[in-house]
Amino acid sequence: MSSNVNIPRLDLNDYLNGTPAQKEKFSNDIGNAFNETGFVTITNHGLDADLINKLYSEVQNFFTLPEEAKLKYEKVELAGQRGYTSKGREKAKDSKTPDLKEFWQTGQYVEDGDSIKDEYPDNVKVEEYPGFNEVTKEVYQKLEKAGKQILNAISVYLGLPENYFEDKVNNGNSILRGIHYFPIENPDVLPADAVRAGAHEDINLITLLIGASADGLEVLTQQGEWFAIKAHGEDIVVNVGDMLQRLTNNKLRSTTHRVVNPPRELMKNSRYSVPFFLHPKSSMDLSSLDSCIDDKHPKVYADITAGEYLDERLREIGLKK
Ligand SMILES: O=C(O)CCC(=O)C(=O)O
Ligand SMILES: [Fe+2]
Numbered sequence: 001m002s003s004n005v006n007i008p009r010l011d012l013n014d015y016l017n018g019t020p021a022q023k024e025k026f027s028n029d030i031g032n033a034f035n036e037t038g039f040v041t042i043t044n045h046g047l048d049a050d051l052i053n054k055l056y057s058e059v060q061n062f063f064t065l066p067e068e069a070k071l072k073y074e075k076v077e078l079a080g081q082r083g084y085t086s087k088g089r090e091k092a093k094d095s096k097t098p099d100l101k102e103f104w105q106t107g108q109y110v111e112d113g114d115s116i117k118d119e120y121p122d123n124v125k126v127e128e129y130p131g132f133n134e135v136t137k138e139v140y141q142k143l144e145k146a147g148k149q150i151l152n153a154i155s156v157y158l159g160l161p162e163n164y165f166e167d168k169v170n171n172g173n174s175i176l177r178g179i180h181y182f183p184i185e186n187p188d189v190l191p192a193d194a195v196r197a198g199a200h201e202d203i204n205l206i207t208l209l210i211g212a213s214a215d216g217l218e219v220l221t222q223q224g225e226w227f228a229i230k231a232h233g234e235d236i237v238v239n240v241g242d243m244l245q246r247l248t249n250n251k252l253r254s255t256t257h258r259v260v261n262p263p264r265e266l267m268k269n270s271r272y273s274v275p276f277f278l279h280p281k282s283s284m285d286l287s288s289l290d291s292c293i294d295d296k297h298p299k300v301y302a303d304i305t306a307g308e309y310l311d312e313r314l315r316e317i318g319l320k321k
Contacts, residue, residue: 005227006036007219009235012146013044015153023153030150030238031157031252038240038255039219041231045146045208047139049234052210055139055178058132059272062104063180065128070102073124079320081175082107083124087182092198092258093316097191099198100261104178106136114171116281140176143208143236143276147174150206150238151278158248159291165280169205173279173310181216181271187264196271197259202241203313204277209237211273220256229257241277243309246301249288282307 008029015026033040062070073084080089082105088098110117126132148169155164181196196216209217212231219239221227231237245254261267287303314320 038253184267249292
């Protein structure tokens, strides 16, 4: 039942500045939660309340623009990987009905002369709101930093060198997504299975989510029950994605989650959230680690690189043709 769903609230400062015992406890707690539920909430992640408020206000500014203005920023040829994706385009992998959302995606800023810059499309700038471009860049870089620190803690849990992921995620293909779950004006005309975000697993290594303090996010427990996640104030939710699940041969779980529609009386309200999908470089080998394979845990997945895997998944969710 819900009382034993392990989604601990962990303090990142314990890992960064704590005693050796606090550091070790952080690694164990996050590893065990990722093994059981795939989800934790994190405090002291390096983004203060002012920055998060500024982010929300700029994200709201953008989505409040008229549809024609937003459509100027839609890059279907980039499979939505940069700029705006309009209503009705993305659906969960096993669903036929699109999610009730529109979103914006910001990608990597390569600023150290690394030739990997040529692999990535340029970020799209919102002309109407310069503050939008500034705050999304700052949040991208701060969540990337927190994500790398969390990966260090996971490496320790997995018995790998602490810097195992460093070269694989440096200038990686991560995405910051600002999502607007728009008001549902007339619930009676919606397809019966239309939801804000259909049940899915994230594609990437880990996701860091701002905004789960608003109701709606639910995870599927190992007992097959939907469990509502509620983060405190400015805490972020961090979960395992399919790439980390593959790498660890299911030791760390990429748990199914969804965003449900609000009760009828609240359907006219918008919901906003901002996930950061931490991806490695496309060259990362996702073949399962030898240390996660044994007689009790035979190898489950075929070998694949992060780039090949992402391509396959973008086709399944309808963003890439
Ligand atoms: O909006 C949320 O709370 C979660 C969004 C999500 O799961 C996703 O975009 O992958
Ligand atoms: Fe997700």
